[in-house]
Amino acid sequence: MEREDRADGPPPPGARISTLRSGANSARVREHNERLVLSLLRRHETLSRAEVARLSGLSAQTVTVIMRALEEEELLLRGEPVKGKVGQPSIPMRLNPEGVFSIGLKVGRRSADLVLMDFIGRELQRRRIAYRNPQTTRIVEFASKGASQMLAALPPAARARCAGIGIATPFELWNWGAQVGASPEDMAAWRDFDLAAEIEAATGLPTYLQNDATAACGAELALGRGREFENYCYFFIGFFIGGGIVLNNAVFEGPTGNAGAMGAMPLPGRGPGYTALLDETSLFTLENRLRAAGSDPSVLWEHPDSWGDLGPLVTEWEDLVAENLAMAAAAISAVIDFPTIVVDGGFPGEVRDRIAAKANARFQALDLRGLSPLEIVPGTIGPNAPSMGGAILPILARFFITQAGI
Numbered sequence: 001m002e003r004e005d006r007a008d009g010p011p012p013p014g015a016r017i018s019t020l021r022s023g024a025n026s027a028r029v030r031e032h033n034e035r036l037v038l039s040l041l042r043r044h045e046t047l048s049r050a051e052v053a054r055l056s057g058l059s060a061q062t063v064t065v066i067m068r069a070l071e072e073e074e075l076l077l078r079g080e081p082v083k084g085k086v087g088q089p090s091i092p093m094r095l096n097p098e099g100v101f102s103i104g105l106k107v108g109r110r111s112a113d114l115v116l117m118d119f120i121g122r123e124l125q126r127r128r129i130a131y132r133n134p135q136t137t138r139i140v141e142f143a144s145k146g147a148s149q150m151l152a153a154l155p156p157a158a159r160a161r162c163a164g165i166g167i168a169t170p171f172e173l174w175n176w177g178a179q180v181g182a183s184p185e186d187m188a189a190w191r192d193f194d195l196a197a198e199i200e201a202a203t204g205l206p207t208y209l210q211n212d213a214t215a216a217c218g219a220e221l222a223l224g225r226g227r228e229f230e231n232y233c234y235f236f237i238g239f240f241i242g243g244g245i246v247l248n249n250a251v252f253e254g255p256t257g258n259a260g261a262m263g264a265m266p267l268p269g270r271g272p273g274y275t276a277l278l279d280e281t282s283l284f285t286l287e288n289r290l291r292a293a294g295s296d297p298s299v300l301w302e303h304p305d306s307w308g309d310l311g312p313l314v315t316e317w318e319d320l321v322a323e324n325l326a327m328a329a330a331a332i333s334a335v336i337d338f339p340t341i342v343v344d345g346g347f348p349g350e351v352r353d354r355i356a357a358k359a360n361a362r363f364q365a366l367d368l369r370g371l372s373p374l375e376i377v378p379g380t381i382g383p384n385a386p387s388m389g390g391a392i393l394p395i396l397a398r399f400f401i402t403q404a405g406i
Contacts, residue, residue, distance in 0.1 A: 032401075033058060037066050038075065039400045041095050042120075043227075046079060048090035067093060075099040075119070075399075095119050100399065101162045103150065104391025105143050105199065106212060107169040108346075109180050109239040109284075110301040112139055114146040115384065117391035121223045123384070125150045130301040133182030134173065136193050144202035164206035166393030167196060168215035168386040170240070171258060179284050180239075208393040211257060212236075215389030216381070217244025218251050220342060222392055224380035229340045233332050235262055235325065236385060237345030237355075240278040245336075250402060265328055281324040283346060286317045304346045304383035318351065322358035329363050329376060337372035344379030353378045 036056050041047055047055070053063045070076045077096045081089035100119040106112060112134070116125040127146045131138070143165070151159045174190040177183075200207035210218070217234040220226040226234070226246060234244040243262030245252045253259050263278030279285070283300055290297040290313060299307055307314070329341050343356045360376035381388060396402050 033062065034066055034070065035399065035401045037063065037070065038095070041076070041093065042222075042400060046092040046094045048082075048092055050090060052093075073099075097122060098158060099161065100395060101151075101154065101158060102391045102394045103147050103162065103165040103203075103205065104215075104387040104389070104393075105165060105167045105169075106215075106387035106390055107134060107139055107167065107173070107195070108212065108386070109134060109170070109173070109182075111304075112142055113384065113387040114143060114150070115387045115391050116150040117388065117395075119395065121388070121392070123388065125153065126384070126387075130298065133180055133186050134190070135186055136189050136195075136198070139195070140198050140202050143199050147203045147205065162205060163398050164208060164394030165199060165203055166215070166390035167199060167207065167209045168212040168390035169195060169209065170213075170242070171211050176240070206394060208390075208397055210253075210390065210393055211242070212238070212386040212389075213242025213262075214244045214251060214253060214257070214260060215393070216242075216344065216385035217246065217260065217389070218392055218396075219381050219385045219389035220344060220379050221246055221249075221251060223388060224385075225377075226342065226379075229342070231336075231338055232340040232342055233262075233329075233336070233338045234260065234342045234379070235328075235344070236379075237281065237283060237321065237343070237347070238386070239284050239346075240282045241345075242278075262328065265331065267324055267327055277324060277328055281321050281328075285320075286314065289313050289317060300347075305348055307348055307351070314351070318355050318358060321355055322362055325355070325359035325376065326362035326366060329359070329374060330366055330368070330371065333371045333374050337374075339372070339374060341374060341376045342379045343376060344381060344385055346383040349378075349382060352382065 037052055040052055040055050049060065049063050049067055052067065053060045056063065067076060071078065074096055076093050079092040079094065081091050083089045097118040097120045102117050104115045104117060111128060111130045114127045115123055118124055129142055147165060151162060174187040177187040180187070196207045196209040213236045216236040220234060226232065229246070230249055232246050234246065236242050241263045242260070244260040263276060263282070265277040266274040267277055269275045287297040287300055290310065293313060295310065325343065332338065332341070343352065343359060345352055356376055356378035363374065363376055379385070
């Protein structure tokens with residue numbers, strides 16, 4: 001379908017809610033209220049009309065009208081009636097998993113992932129490619145072919161329910177070419193390359209873009225244990241370490257969308273001066289150590305869920321990462337008194353759990369006078385967090401309210 005058809009013609013079923021606008025006319029208020037209802041159901045999973053009215057502050061009549069309309073659009077499903085002590089049985093409502101679909105694309109320095117997600121955040125399909133360095137043409141081809149194949153596997157009626165494609169990618173992908181080991185020509189090609197525009201042209205889907213670590217943070221908040229904490233700092237250890245910030249149950253992106261750029265945090269150097277957190281607390285440092293020891297590091301990128309036995313080099317790297325995370329946590333705590341720091345990364349769950357436990361132990365052993373209590377805990381999403389966070393972007397943009405308080 002061409003972009004002109006999407007822009008000028010009627011929207012596909014289930015995609016009427018598109019953008020959150022300001023204003024007070026009836027159409028706009030109804031759109032906001034629809035988003036509010038959907039957001040409450042997303043957070044609480046199942047709610048009756050009475051519960052939605054109580055949580056939203058909307059009248060019972062308004063909630064009934066909204067939920068009936070959303071059900072007719074196949075965005076909601078009703079459960080079995082629940083009998084109470086008095087009155088009519090209540091009917092629990094929930095999001096329809098097949099009401100909306102979305103695609104997420106993660107573009108990394110060693111690999112790219114494409115994922116198809118349903119309305120409640122379940123992964124339906126996934127594709128991955130690994131490479132020595134990212135090339136613009138290969139990424140666009142991977143995304144366009146993969147998206148076409150994923151949507152073709154859905155029933156025809158479901159294909160029109162794709163909200164778009166969300167891209168999770170490092171900002172300034174062309175930088176740090178020496179660490180990537182890429183040719184200057186390959187990296188320079190990214191400097192003026194409009195990835196979102198090229199992907200939209202190639203796929204015909206509305207496209208959204210976000211920093212990869214911020215997207216991973218959003219995935220943990222929406223789909224993982226991030227829902228347990230109202231405020232926390234998030235680290236994602238990929239080729240480079242990055243991060244995100246959650247304040248009042250919402251990802252805080254900052255004025256430029258680059259809040260939580262943890263990799264640039266300075267650490268005391270081994271010699272004169274200082275080093276950046278990403279220089280010693282990233283997967284590329286483990287890659288270099290494995291290569292120097294004569295081991296093949298490709299398993300890090302080709303099989304991020306299962307590295308096998310890589311020997312003591314992994315343990316040594318984990319110890320270094322934990323030490324640096326503890327120092328970074330102390331610096332962060334001095335600025336914002338987060339009670340929790342969540343750590344995840346592009347590696348097996350057992351590696352993540354060991355890093356979080358070691359980092360927390362090292363942090364608690366520091367001189368913490370003047371700082372509020374803080375705990376470093378493992379995340380839950382793992383290597384798929386950036387692509388899952390990317391897939392969430394179109395759904396958030398078109399159907400939900402993203403500010404705090406939902």
